[in-house]
Amino acid sequence: MKTLDSRAWLVLPAGLVLLITFLLPVGWLLSRAFTFPQPGLQNFALLWERPVYLRVMLNTLTISAIVTPVTVLLAFPVAHLMAHGSPRLRRWLIFLVLVPFWTSLLVRAFATAILLQRHGVINSFLLGFGFIDEPLPLLYNMTGLLAGCVQVLLPFVIFPLYSSMARIDPACMRAAATLGASPVRAFLRVYLPLTLPGLMTGATLVFISTLGYYIIPALLGGARQQMISQLIQDQIATFGNWGVAGALSLVLLAATGAMLLLLQLTVGLKEIAR
Amino acid sequence: MAPWRALRATLVVLVALFLLAPLVVVVVISFSAAPFLQFPPPGFSLRWYDLLFTTPAWTNALLVSVELLVPSSILATILGTAAAYGLVRGRIPGATAIMACLMLPIVVPGMITAAALFGIYRGLGLNGTLTGLIIGHTVLHIPYVVATVASALRVQDAQLEQAAATLGAPPWATFRHVTLPLIMPAVLSSLLVAMILSFDELIVSLFVSSARVRPVAVQMWSNLLGDFDPTIAAIATVCFVFALLVLVADLALRAGRSLRPA
Amino acid sequence: MEKPVLELSGVCKRYDALVAVDDLDLSLRTGEFLTLLGPSGSGKTTTLMMVAGLQQPDAGAITLNGAPVADLPPYRRDIGMVFQNYALFPHMTVRRNIAFPLEMRGIGRDEIGRLVDEALELVKLPGLGDRLPRQLSGGQQQRVALARALVYRPALLLMDEPLGALDRKLREQLQLEIKRVHRDRSISVLYVTHDQEEALTMSDRIAVFNHGRIEQIGTPEELYDKPETRFVAGFIGDTNFLSGRAVGVSGDGVCEIDTAAGRIRASTRQPIAAGATVSVAVRPERVVLAPTQDDAAGMAGTVVDVIFLGTARKYVVRLADGSECIALRQVSDRPLDIGGSAVRLSWPVERATAFPA
Numbered sequence: 001m002k003t004l005d006s007r008a009w010l011v012l013p014a015g016l017v018l019l020i021t022f023l024l025p026v027g028w029l030l031s032r033a034f035t036f037p038q039p040g041l042q043n044f045a046l047l048w049e050r051p052v053y054l055r056v057m058l059n060t061l062t063i064s065a066i067v068t069p070v071t072v073l074l075a076f077p078v079a080h081l082m083a084h085g086s087p088r089l090r091r092w093l094i095f096l097v098l099v100p101f102w103t104s105l106l107v108r109a110f111a112t113a114i115l116l117q118r119h120g121v122i123n124s125f126l127l128g129f130g131f132i133d134e135p136l137p138l139l140y141n142m143t144g145l146l147a148g149c150v151q152v153l154l155p156f157v158i159f160p161l162y163s164s165m166a167r168i169d170p171a172c173m174r175a176a177a178t179l180g181a182s183p184v185r186a187f188l189r190v191y192l193p194l195t196l197p198g199l200m201t202g203a204t205l206v207f208i209s210t211l212g213y214y215i216i217p218a219l220l221g222g223a224r225q226q227m228i229s230q231l232i233q234d235q236i237a238t239f240g241n242w243g244v245a246g247a248l249s250l251v252l253l254a255a256t257g258a259m260l261l262l263l264q265l266t267v268g269l270k271e272i273a274r
Numbered sequence: 275m276a277p278w279r280a281l282r283a284t285l286v287v288l289v290a291l292f293l294l295a296p297l298v299v300v301v302v303i304s305f306s307a308a309p310f311l312q313f314p315p316p317g318f319s320l321r322w323y324d325l326l327f328t329t330p331a332w333t334n335a336l337l338v339s340v341e342l343l344v345p346s347s348i349l350a351t352i353l354g355t356a357a358a359y360g361l362v363r364g365r366i367p368g369a370t371a372i373m374a375c376l377m378l379p380i381v382v383p384g385m386i387t388a389a390a391l392f393g394i395y396r397g398l399g400l401n402g403t404l405t406g407l408i409i410g411h412t413v414l415h416i417p418y419v420v421a422t423v424a425s426a427l428r429v430q431d432a433q434l435e436q437a438a439a440t441l442g443a444p445p446w447a448t449f450r451h452v453t454l455p456l457i458m459p460a461v462l463s464s465l466l467v468a469m470i471l472s473f474d475e476l477i478v479s480l481f482v483s484s485a486r487v488r489p490v491a492v493q494m495w496s497n498l499l500g501d502f503d504p505t506i507a508a509i510a511t512v513c514f515v516f517a518l519l520v521l522v523a524d525l526a527l528r529a530g531r532s533l534r535p536a
Numbered sequence: 537m538e539k540p541v542l543e544l545s546g547v548c549k550r551y552d553a554l555v556a557v558d559d560l561d562l563s564l565r566t567g568e569f570l571t572l573l574g575p576s577g578s579g580k581t582t583t584l585m586m587v588a589g590l591q592q593p594d595a596g597a598i599t600l601n602g603a604p605v606a607d608l609p610p611y612r613r614d615i616g617m618v619f620q621n622y623a624l625f626p627h628m629t630v631r632r633n634i635a636f637p638l639e640m641r642g643i644g645r646d647e648i649g650r651l652v653d654e655a656l657e658l659v660k661l662p663g664l665g666d667r668l669p670r671q672l673s674g675g676q677q678q679r680v681a682l683a684r685a686l687v688y689r690p691a692l693l694l695m696d697e698p699l700g701a702l703d704r705k706l707r708e709q710l711q712l713e714i715k716r717v718h719r720d721r722s723i724s725v726l727y728v729t730h731d732q733e734e735a736l737t738m739s740d741r742i743a744v745f746n747h748g749r750i751e752q753i754g755t756p757e758e759l760y761d762k763p764e765t766r767f768v769a770g771f772i773g774d775t776n777f778l779s780g781r782a783v784g785v786s787g788d789g790v791c792e793i794d795t796a797a798g799r800i801r802a803s804t805r806q807p808i809a810a811g812a813t814v815s816v817a818v819r820p821e822r823v824v825l826a827p828t829q830d831d832a833a834g835m836a837g838t839v840v841d842v843i844f845l846g847t848a849r850k851y852v853v854r855l856a857d858g859s860e861c862i863a864l865r866q867v868s869d870r871p872l873d874i875g876g877s878a879v880r881l882s883w884p885v886e887r888a889t890a891f892p893a
Binding site for chain 2: 007010011012014015018024028029074075077078093097099100102105110150208211212219232233249252
């Protein structure tokens, strides 16, 4: 037993680092919700009473709920082509999706902002071709935020979806056809359900990522799109209100955890590394 | 079938443009002659790159970034590789639960981690220090290393290590001569990933930095909120090229890995 | 008498509720080729793993060359092991694979070179030293694995179904190779397989495993001709099993049994009560066929099929209770004009064994 078990101790250094530099600090922050400035549940009461907090929390949920289906819908044809196109096309598509994936979030958000400006590429294009008379407000509003989130999160759906699609036995679709299903019905009743694991994984990743976003709403969204993370930052940096920050963090974490639980129950969590 | 294919092709092209256009724009603007973010730019100039490498704010930031990403990614890789090896080969009860815990830094929203570290660092005087940044980045990136290396270990035949043991190799020799060479592509890949993630990391760095100890990402952020000039586009292009090089290196590593026997 | 190179006494291994190895005693003499034979899950591989040190027994003692190995990890035991999937290090050439155990023992480079060459000669693969494992065929890889396990002359060679991944022809070829190496080097071998033909071909002695226990241990001839349990009789070679009721057992171990097709006799080494249900094991080549004569001894049956096998003929005889008995006659024997007709079956008493059912 000694030879094999002794290797188990190798987990200890990482585990200790995690415990001391991550679990304890986060635990501390969450505990502040119950202890700052006085022990009790006042912070949660505050979250419920003050309209700004409630608004931001609901906003965050709504925004995530909008971003998720949009991202999934746009990711679907790309994943489909990746899975069923020629190998060469597949390699190019993978590269195409990986390149922005590897670029920093800040850079991409910033780049999207440039595109969406009043004098940016999109507006110039539309104005130049006479589609519109005045530049469209594409930035510092829901449109800008949506564009930024979708831009960044598309690869998070494309890859799991592609993974599921690639695993579908082509014989299934052929069987459906011989059994009398039209292409549409075969797609809806056979193909789509088989892509569900990848789809659900991708959707969950998008949802929980959006929930916690800070940079993108700060750069591309307006005041009306303020999200929880921005509020947390505000509470700490501007007001030093660790109690409310802790409470907000707890709410955010709970929402994230709930979505993951949902994924585990419907699909089963499998860590898809890359 | 044809109308569906046309629709699919159109959507894919649109998405492709959507994904690439912003990057193209950034790269082009970085060479702009104008001091504001205008597209298409009026002329060609390298002044922003020049500014990037001469302005102390930026050169300091680049230095800090390098001083930050090298130790943190190396630490994350060592700790993560050890943890992955222990988890996959060590036959620990509850290994799945421990693996899940090690993945937490990815699951927990960045803002929470950042706020938590900031709060704890206040008491320890680690805010505004390189050490504080290194610690934060290390723990943030351990999960990526663990996931990648564990995945490679699971694919590898455990019997190879058994064979090495019967041939007289003590555990460390087995790791050095048998296991490590075979998982090296995964280890190097995760080292590169950790480096890139560290270079791009903003939220934790934002909280823990100070005016003097400030990596590139934070410098970019403060520039974005202040005056917006194409220097940002220049540094963004540098980031992008760096990431591109690493991606190509990673793909080459994977291609090399696929030449190994199954 | 020489001390055995390997000794197991009272060894037990449990996996939760499942008993994998139950109170095992075993000893291997120096230079002996001992095979652990049995179906999957019978405990033979687990036993091998415990000898190697890759698993720990829950109870009992294992000694190697007289010294207990309980505290020794695999890399300090004087063993060499060959695995079913070869376990060659894919990133090392054949030479480096074979040199590996020598490097672990701190042997000098020149000496290593000489020993590796010698090992490659032993397994008849000179000149393949610079190839990578993936460039070799299955049979070649297994030979490299063998060379690697032998190059440092361990006291004991362990082999875990090494030929299981190979096709039949290659298997037979390598069986002979392994036997040759065994003879040339006089090494002690502990071999695990579920293939009884392989065990019979290669072994000095065979230990038949069933449900974690050794049912019988002996030479191939002993196991074939004098099985001690019903399991061993059925596992090794082809056997007919005839059921009936014991009438009585005589003093010299001859049992009289009443079957639906007549009274038969078999030998037995176990006490059998009169009236007990018994199962008689008799090998097809020991069954004697005779054209029917009403008052002759033996069982009555009808030949339903005659199958020509080249060197022999297989006669499928249906008995009165519907069961079948197979008789094998060499083609060189006087041919019987039986076809479709009634026959009587008999055999020498010492060639049939009765077991309590």
